[in-house]
Amino acid sequence: MGTLDIRNLYVEIEGREILKGIDLTIKDKEIHALMGPNGNGKSTLLAAIMGHPKYVVTNGTITFDGQDVLSMSVDERSKAGLFLAMQYPAEITGVTNSDFLRACLNARSEEPIPLFQFIKEMESNIKKLNMKKDLAHRFLNEGFSGGERKRNEILQMRMLKPSIAMLDEIDSGLDVDAIKVVSAGLDEMVKESNMGLLVVSHYKRFYQLIKPTHAHVIVDGKIVAQGDYELVNKIDGEGYDWLYKELKIKPKTETRPIVYSLGSCAVNKGVK
């Protein structure tokens, strides 16, 4: 059981409106691909569902099995069964991976998890994900390579067993073999524990392996096209241009700050 229902969602960050009326329903066992050009709101949607403090919901509702998600704190959302594998997970010095995971597991059950059971489970997952053994004793994400971080996110997902998992570009930084390992692990969780998935990725290879049941394209904060795996294929082959033409829309382009040159070195000037 697990239905995540998003209705007419508007989200802004630092006063800029990013999402402009999103409707989306994810049920268990469903695999949803979230596509669209960069800077148009995919990651914002995931962060808003998880409750990132910088993302302000100005309108709309999110419910999970009938519970009002927007009134929950971030940790309550996690305990309710939502999980977000982040694109840039934070580094935390002094906190080992295993201490952290144990604290997370203990936070969601009345009785603390027996140490032996925890170690067994963690070791089997580390092995399944082809991760280095010492990872359990290293500080959380500190000095991890890009690929190690992503695998560590998946490790956490496997240990916490969410009802709905959201993956924000989890495949970037992973090599071909690692992508296979991660997708096999995802497939197992969807089949065994009926997990639902909401996935943001730009790579055909990853989508081929996890086979989304639904696909959505976000352009300028709105879902402009929906379909199934066929839509993923079409976008991968032809890009987004056909969609812009058909719907007569324009994507939002990322704006970068403009750097002005001072023309000469300020220190030099001072010396003269």
Next chain:
Amino acid sequence: MEETLVLKPGFNTYTIDTKEDLKLSIVGHAMDSSLYVLIKSAKKINLHTLFSDGNYHILYWNDCDFNVVINEANELKENSVVKVAFGQLSMGNVIYDSKSVLECPNSTLHLKTATLNNNDKSYRIECINSNVNTHVEMENHCINTEKGVFALEAIGNIIKGSKGATNFQTSRCLTFGDIKKANISPLLLIDENDLQASHAASVGQIDENQMYYLQSRGLTYKEATNLITIGYLTPIVDFIDDEQLKELLKTKIEDKVNALCLI
């Protein structure tokens, strides 16, 4: 009162429990040795250490809640690899003045402090490279509570002629109250051009992204804060190789953090 402690190979312990001023000399020569010094009660301590030819780990743990003045002078002779750590969760006002001199070629010093401060603490730590191939690494971590006032002067000093010397320092202070009550001054005094040196210092409140990350895994605000705070201080216990002692100190840190870092 004056005492001399000659280190033996392996694990040594020493307890300071006095109401008088104490002058303690610690000597280590040609061995691998570790020492745990527990400060139970003291007013003024003058520490003088002398190391040569060997690996030495020392952890000073200030466990008393009185006001204490600690002066430390470390002398590193040839081929010594020394790790010195100073940890405290003390509820007293403490002045800690530490000066280490790497006098002879090929010596290495790793100096580390971990402090949970709810009172008034003032540190001055200076590490001097005064010969070729001498290496210094200094790390200071402090958690300053709402009531605490913390001042740290961290100095790396490289004397002319100390070719191939390295001197790196990092000081971090996590504050729960007004950040102006914590002050770190990192200094590098360099009189040589064949060397590597760096300093880094930060004073600030808990990072919002770290909190969000931990909370997104189901930890409450308080649980997440505790985990970060404890993680800030506990690496110091790794300076000593005794498992039982490590666990004991970890528990002490956890209990104190739980009691003091309420938000």
